[in-house]
Amino acid sequence: MFLFKLLLKNAFRHKLRTLLTMVGLIVAISAFGLLRTIVDAWYAGVEGTSNTRLITRSSISLGYPLPVYYADKIKKVDGVTGVTWMNWFGGIYIDRRNFFARMAIDGPSYFSLFPEFNISDEEKAAFMADRQGVILGRKTAQRFGWQVGDTIPLSGTIYPGSWTFNIRGIYTVKDARYDETLMLMHWNLIDQSVRKRLGSNAANQVGLFMVSIKDPARASVISQEIDGLFKNSVAETRTETEKAFQLGVVSMSRAILMAIRAVSFVVILIIMAVMANTMTMTARERLAEYATLKALGFSPGFVVKLLFGESMLIAFIGGVIGIGMTFPLAQGFLMQTNNVFKVFEVSQITMVYQAIAALFVGVIAAIWPAWKMSRIDIVQGLRHVA
Amino acid sequence: MSDTAGVREPVIRIEHLSKTYTRGGQPIPVLMDINLEVGRAEFVSLMGPSGSGKSTLLNLIAGIDHPSSGRISINGVDIATLDESELADWRAANVGFIFQFYNLMPVLTAYENVELPLLLTNLSRRQRKTHVEACLAMVGLSDRMDHYPNELSGGQQQRVAIARALVTDPTLIVADEPTGDLDRATGEEVLKLMDELHRDLGKTIVMVTHDPKAASRASRMIHLEKGVLVDDPGADGH
Numbered sequence: 001m002f003l004f005k006l007l008l009k010n011a012f013r014h015k016l017r018t019l020l021t022m023v024g025l026i027v028a029i030s031a032f033g034l035l036r037t038i039v040d041a042w043y044a045g046v047e048g049t050s051n052t053r054l055i056t057r058s059s060i061s062l063g064y065p066l067p068v069y070y071a072d073k074i075k076k077v078d079g080v081t082g083v084t085w086m087n088w089f090g091g092i093y094i095d096r097r098n099f100f101a102r103m104a105i106d107g108p109s110y111f112s113l114f115p116e117f118n119i120s121d122e123e124k125a126a127f128m129a130d131r132q133g134v135i136l137g138r139k140t141a142q143r144f145g146w147q148v149g150d151t152i153p154l155s156g157t158i159y160p161g162s163w164t165f166n167i168r169g170i171y172t173v174k175d176a177r178y179d180e181t182l183m184l185m186h187w188n189l190i191d192q193s194v195r196k197r198l199g200s201n202a203a204n205q206v207g208l209f210m211v212s213i214k215d216p217a218r219a220s221v222i223s224q225e226i227d228g229l230f231k232n233s234v235a236e237t238r239t240e241t242e243k244a245f246q247l248g249v250v251s252m253s254r255a256i257l258m259a260i261r262a263v264s265f266v267v268i269l270i271i272m273a274v275m276a277n278t279m280t281m282t283a284r285e286r287l288a289e290y291a292t293l294k295a296l297g298f299s300p301g302f303v304v305k306l307l308f309g310e311s312m313l314i315a316f317i318g319g320v321i322g323i324g325m326t327f328p329l330a331q332g333f334l335m336q337t338n339n340v341f342k343v344f345e346v347s348q349i350t351m352v353y354q355a356i357a358a359l360f361v362g363v364i365a366a367i368w369p370a371w372k373m374s375r376i377d378i379v380q381g382l383r384h385v386a
Numbered sequence: 387m388s389d390t391a392g393v394r395e396p397v398i399r400i401e402h403l404s405k406t407y408t409r410g411g412q413p414i415p416v417l418m419d420i421n422l423e424v425g426r427a428e429f430v431s432l433m434g435p436s437g438s439g440k441s442t443l444l445n446l447i448a449g450i451d452h453p454s455s456g457r458i459s460i461n462g463v464d465i466a467t468l469d470e471s472e473l474a475d476w477r478a479a480n481v482g483f484i485f486q487f488y489n490l491m492p493v494l495t496a497y498e499n500v501e502l503p504l505l506l507t508n509l510s511r512r513q514r515k516t517h518v519e520a521c522l523a524m525v526g527l528s529d530r531m532d533h534y535p536n537e538l539s540g541g542q543q544q545r546v547a548i549a550r551a552l553v554t555d556p557t558l559i560v561a562d563e564p565t566g567d568l569d570r571a572t573g574e575e576v577l578k579l580m581d582e583l584h585r586d587l588g589k590t591i592v593m594v595t596h597d598p599k600a601a602s603r604a605s606r607m608i609h610l611e612k613g614v615l616v617d618d619p620g621a622d623g624h
Binding site for chain 1: 445448450451470471474475477478479483485487489491492493494502503505506550
């Protein structure tokens with residue numbers, strides 16, 4: 001009790017210095033949390049993958065389409081339980097900054113493959129009945145204030161022209177790992193526009209197939225079988241698990257992610273150095289006090305506890321406020337980046353990492369001064385005051 | 387508190403004590419073959435010019451420094467043989483410290499400063515309170531117990547330090563230039579208080595001072611020069 005009282009009073013003895021150290025810690029811990037959240041957001045697609053789904057795409061690159069009739073052949077592979085497909089629509093809503101993912105899908109087969117999307121049967125039926133209907137993710141609907149029945153005008157990019165879509169349903173997801181920002185439209189609609197514009201030879205093309213399988217353990221064998229079907233054809237395929245596919249997409253940004261991770265650790269290292277300096281200055285100033293305590297009979301361990309306690313107290317307060325600050329900071333960042341991230345949540349694991357980082361800073365900053373002060377010669381320490 | 391009866395019963399017995407520091411690889415003898423006895427309830431002042439070794443001798447007696455050779459026995463305990471942890475426990479139970487610059491904890495009140503040494507004992511909070519209040523009353527600071535050191539004058543701070551030195555009822559009180567940072571009048575008050583500790587409470591006090599007037603308040607004056615005892619009127623009296 002006395003120890004706590006003394007370290008509490010010591011911690012706030014130089015209010016400005018303690019306050020500035022805390023501010024530094026708050027900035028560092030919240031920046032660390034924000035940077036980790038950005039990295040997590042990048043990997044959010046990977047986290048939300050299913051181990052019973054495969055992705056089949058052109059073996060050349062994602063930019064090369066595949067014939068839609070491949071779906072029938074893939075369906076016949078042993079272990080495959082369903083196939084659907086999609087095309088990236090692109091498009092611009094008023095301004096490029098109003099970005100959200102827009103995809104053309106085959107409605108019936110798509111929804112049966114993605115049970116993580118919650119959508120009512122009525123909305124599904126309304127979507128199926130309207131060629132220009134779309135299903136919209138909750139976050140995107142909220143972002144633009146859209147409701148079922150509203151129309152969305154888009155100017156086409158990959159598929160030129162002016163497009164108008166009717167919102168027929170708004171989906172939610174079962175947990176935060178899944179994307180709640182998509183706009184899903186009918187694949188038939190865009191296929192007909194291609195047919196009309198470029199002729200039937202350019203039609204019936206899809207960006208990629210999504211394949212559901214019964215047994216995740218057979219994913220590799222099934223992938224090889226699917227690719228084997230189209231070997232030596234004009235459009236060879238590459239099939240992989242949904243997770244491997246998403247990781248491949250993320251790996252394109254690997255250097256950026258590594259840089260972000262590195263910066264997040266550098267921030268912690270910097271505050272660690274600042275805090276260690278603060279604690280060292282503090283200990284040096286109180287040399288005579290620690291010597292007095294030791295002369296009175298207090299053990300070196302008591303002095304160690306005093307310094308560690310003070311450092312941990314500052315780290316604890318800074319850490320808690322820093323973690324709390326991460327949420328508004330992340331919200332502000334997301335708004336500033338025009339909601340470019342589909343999933344942008346400060347995860348529990350990020351908060352745990354932040355707490356560990358604060359704890360780590362508190363411990364490391366106190367090690368040297370505590371060790372030094374526990375070993376001070378009483379006579380030398382007492383002379384310090386004189 | 388101790389009784390005042392036994393006047394010359396030895397509390398401190400120092401035999402062939404030497405202390406040598408090493409600086410830049412060179413041994414520097416500070417104390418050489420010191421032999422000294424201090425009786426119970428004696429008030430001894432250690433005098434000598436700067437560098438004579440008086441503070442070093444005081445530190446050795448107080449158990450905050452280690453001799454290079456020789457024996458220091460306090461109340462029959464050879465403290466030169468104790469390790470750091472044993473010495474810390476021994477100091478807590480047997481020595482009260484009065485420093486030149488008071489050495490109070492600035493974040494603690496006068497009451498809390500006096501209570502500090504008692505936190506190392508098994509006394510209850512209530513018992514500690516009784517002791518602390520009694521000691522603060524003794525030094526005339528009952529009305530200042532909630533004040534922080536920076537709210538007290540130098541003399542008041544030194545009185546708090548005296549109360550702190552007294553609160554565990556130690557065998558020995560060591561004082562290093564207790565009036566060195568005080569004006570003459572305030573210093574006189576502090577010396578008077580120390581005189582009372584010795585006379586009324588029978589405390590054994592060893593005080594280092596430069597001031598002959600302060601030294602004259604002691605019952606025995608010991609002079610050191612260049613690490614050697616040159617004048618000890620009590621040397622043959624034990």
